[in-house]
Amino acid sequence: MEKAHGIVIRLNKLSDTSLIVHWCTEEAGLMKTVAKGARRPKSPFAGKLDLFIEGDLVWVPSRRSDLHILKEIVVTEFKTELRKSYADTVLAAYFGQLLEQVVEREHPVPELFDLLRRGLDYLTREEANRSALLHYERQLAELLGVGHEGMNAGAALERSFGGLPKGRADCLALLNERG
Secondary structure, three states, X not given: OEEXXXXXXXXXXXXXXXXXXXEEEOOOEEEEEXXXXXXXXXXXXXXXXXOOOEEEEEEEOOOOOOEEEEEEEEEEEOOHHHHOOHHHHHHHHHHHXXXXXXXXXXXXXXXXXXXXXXXXXXXXXXXXXXXXXXXXXXXXXXXXXXXXXXXXXXXXXXXXHOOOOOHHHHHHHHHHHHX
């Protein structure tokens, strides 16, 4: 069994009873686990798997694929504040989507985990805004070594990684409506 500290960045339904949980972890990088039976009312995962929760996870590595079996999660922070505003939720989701687009799976990059954590913590204290999105992109571009003086960080990331998540345009439109 393996252990890591991570943040849930995406959830997908696998079956009537199970979920695929996408994580950004400090020790293992981006990874996916299957939470068998997580959708059952009496599951040991009940109330513990939701977007942006942070916690300590234990999993059994798969020998055949990149989908590992989640055995345990101890939640250290729920980040419920991110669900109070649609714009906060959309921007937080964009942060995770962007990481998934530019980072190789299961390659530990603790500074990117820290960037995500800081971005989500900011959104728990402040309203989502355009400058938060641009700052996150700028920090990510610098950490990945693709940021260039005088070049827009979003453009640098797009050029270096073949595009940006589709959710970026929707996120910017929503944030521009808010002023």
